[in-house]
Amino acid sequence: MTTFLPKEVADGLEAARKQALHKKSRLRVQAGSEALTVLKYWAGGFSVDLADAPQLRGLVDIYDGSIHMYQCLIVASEEEGSEMRYEFKRNTRAVQSAPLDFERSENAPVALIGLS
Numbered sequence: 001m002t003t004f005l006p007k008e009v010a011d012g013l014e015a016a017r018k019q020a021l022h023k024k025s026r027l028r029v030q031a032g033s034e035a036l037t038v039l040k041y042w043a044g045g046f047s048v049d050l051a052d053a054p055q056l057r058g059l060v061d062i063y064d065g066s067i068h069m070y071q072c073l074i075v076a077s078e079e080e081g082s083e084m085r086y087e088f089k090r091n092t093r094a095v096q097s098a099p100l101d102f103e104r105s106e107n108a109p110v111a112l113i114g115l116s
Contacts, residue, residue, distance in 0.1 A: 014082060027069075030061045038062065045077060045087040053084035061094070068094040 005013075027038035029048065036056075040047045046062070055076055062070040073090040 026065050028063050029056070030063060031056050031058075039083055045074070045085060047080070047083040047085045050079060050082050050084045056086060070094055 027041055027046070028035050029038055029046065031054075034054065036048045036052055038046045038048060041062075057075055058073065060072055060074055061068060062072060071092050071094055072088050074086045074088055077085040077087040079085070
């Protein structure tokens with residue numbers, strides 16, 4: 001049995017695989033005004049389509065739909081097939097409020113009631 005596929009068939013299969021990854025993925029990486037679909041995500045980095053991939057480097061934001069998930073410092077790692085891989089230098093979870101610089105007591109009042 002042979003495992004050789006004609007170039008047209010192999011290209012068609014690769015295009016179908018990329019299209020399925022684009023449809024399935026909700027993650028996107030935002031670098032300035034440019035947004036790219038994340039094809040694969042793992043603890044140490046992510047990958048995007050090589051045809052769309054600029055030479056990203058530095059600070060980027062990762063979103064899951066419209067939810068800001070991470071703020072990351074990245075560096076381009078390698079090309080793997082039709083994907084460009086990026087590795088995290090720093091990956092910080094995005095928060096909606098600034099961190100407190102003091103300990104909040106469990107019995108602290110929620111609000112003050114003014115007296116007239």
